[in-house]
Amino acid sequence: MKIKNIHSAYFIGIGGIGMSALARWFHHNGVKVYGYDKTSTDLTNKLEKEGILIHFDDEIEQMPNFVFKADKGVLIVYTPAIPKDHKGFNYLKDNGISLYKRSEVLGKLTEGMFTVAVAGTHGKTTTSSMIAHLLKAGKKDIAGFLGGITTNYGTNMVMNQGDYKKAIIVVEADEFDRSFLTLKPNIAVVTSTDADHLDIYGKLEELKKSFSLFLENVDPKGQIYIKDGLWEEVASKKISGRPTSYGLNAGDIRALNVQVKDAKFVFDVSLNSKIIKGFQLSVPGFHNVENAVVSIAIAQQLGLNDKEILEGIKTYTGVKRRFEYVLKRDDFVFIDDYAHHPSEIKAMLTSVRALYPGKKVSVLFQPHLYSRTRDFAVEFSQSLSLADEVMLLDIYPARELPIEGVSSDILLESIHADEKYKVEKESIIEYLSNRDLEVFITMGAGNIDQLVEPLKNMFNKQNAA
Known part of the structure; x- marks a missing residue:
């Protein structure tokens, strides 16, 4: 080929x-x-x-x-x-x-081309789209292969404008089915290595081995950016690329003075022995500040100046279904999010609490995969307990057949929210039509997104009445 x-x-x-x-x-x-x-x-x-x-x-x-x-x-x-x-x-x-396979073609396509690959059990879609936006806004010719619809461009594919062989490739490196092992990046990012896809890997150790193999494929003269605290988990003697850690108030590159102002995250970044001040991120979430930190570092490495990077972060509007505001009024907020892993849910709800202190937080969650629900039942219940009210839909099976004894009920039992219910997808519009909600979140990776537009219309009609 x-x-x-x-x-x-x-x-x-x-x-x-x-x-x-x-x-x-x-x-x-x-x-x-x-x-x-x-x-x-x-x-x-x-x-x-x-x-x-x-x-x-x-x-x-x-x-x-x-x-x-x-x-x-x-x-x-x-x-x-x-x-x-x-x-x-x-x-x-x-x-x-x-x-x-798609992964084989992507691997061939990126051969001999300067490639930035973003891997991680979560955070990779936002981070790769943020890097793509910063570079494109900074007048770099890129081709961005993304795992979500970026709202800045309304697409999952940011196109190169000139000769594709000279463009910078920004690609989301997917660990599912080990497909990211076909890539040979010049710059690699690892955002997270939490246990996931255990139906494929069996054990967390095998998943982490796969991340090690991914990093072994980085160009020997290349650069690795890894979230602070993860290097020890994936380090291998065969990895040649230079590792640099990043995080919130931790790592070689770090966000400092993180504050919430007018529902935006404002922060400074310590990078290469200097501090760049005054970043404004309109896509909320402490986890998104972390994603921004590594994106900023890569943008600087690839030639953008401080002014271009500050403006790029300010104008980044996010990815569909990643902390996406559906409605935002003084009296009511509706957010839709793809979170389907306990760590993602925890990060999401922690950020919502920081943005809307004192507000009642209600979550409609659709578990994704029987095996994931079974493997992380305790963790799901703990993370969902950060909400005041939790409504659970049936499990979305995706590629799996049912597993005996595994249903949303095993989560409901251990959730410690003030209010918790099991609800039917078909009746949720009617169920929510007469409830007083302040901050409402739809969450999950299945077909819960089909409810977003009908719910938005229902809430708008309520407000107009």
Whole structure:
């Protein structure tokens, strides 16, 4: 596979956040792109409007003709999330036609190109999008492969403007299925190594080994940025890149004087023996200040001056579903967030408490995966107990079959919030229509996002009445 020779590409599972970003990149750089996905979504609709042809039936005859030809200029990419009985995929595989995972293609694409890769069990989407924004705002030509829709640009793919081989690649390095091991970055970030994806790794030690292998792939002359306290967990004699730690009031690079003013986080940064003062971050959260610290360090390393970095942080508006304000009134705040791990929930609710002291905090949470709910039941209950009111939906299964004895009820028992309930997704609009809410949060990585717009409309009607 040589990226420069590809003239046609077919994506099986094109509607995924990572797959769609890759498809957009090829389309932008002159390749004819076609795709399949199971259902039509807002994301596939946008891809079609951009000129990418998509079908939603897995019949073999629906695939473009070029996939059946032995042409070295044809690329077929698939996601491991497609069903095992997918007709088109199985036909291609059974007939010996070359198929590539997204991670393999991304690895090939970044070969020989200056790459900034952001890894971590959480924080990587915000951090990679923040780095991409700082560099783009600072007039650097970049290609940003992101794991979420950045609100600054309304897309998960920030496009290079010139020759792609000369652009800086900013990529979210996903530890799921060990896919980030195909990357060979010049700059690597590790935001967190908390236990997650244990259905893949089995044990936390195996997950951390995978992060070590990721860092071993960093260019020997490259730079590693790692959250303070994590280096000892992933250090390996085979890692050649230089490690630099970062954090809040800790690490080689650190945020200082962190304050909340007018619902914004204001802070200074100690970096390379000097202090840059006056950062204003409109995307709330102590965890996002940490994400900003490493983004600032990378922006400076790649040539931006203090003024450009200060302005870039000030104008960064975040990622869809990452501490996203849906409604923000004096009497009521509605926030939507992707948090689906206990550490993420804790960081989210701690920040909300700092922003809205004395306000009642109500959370509607949808657990994601039976195995994750089982493995972290105690931790989920502890982190959710930071809210005043917790409403739990049924578990979103994603790729898993049910596990006997595992349901939202095992969380509910140990939550120590003032109020706690199990609620049905179908009746939640009616359930919330007559309640007095002050700070309300929808949270989870499943399909809870489908409730955001209906809830927003309901709350707006209430306010207008």
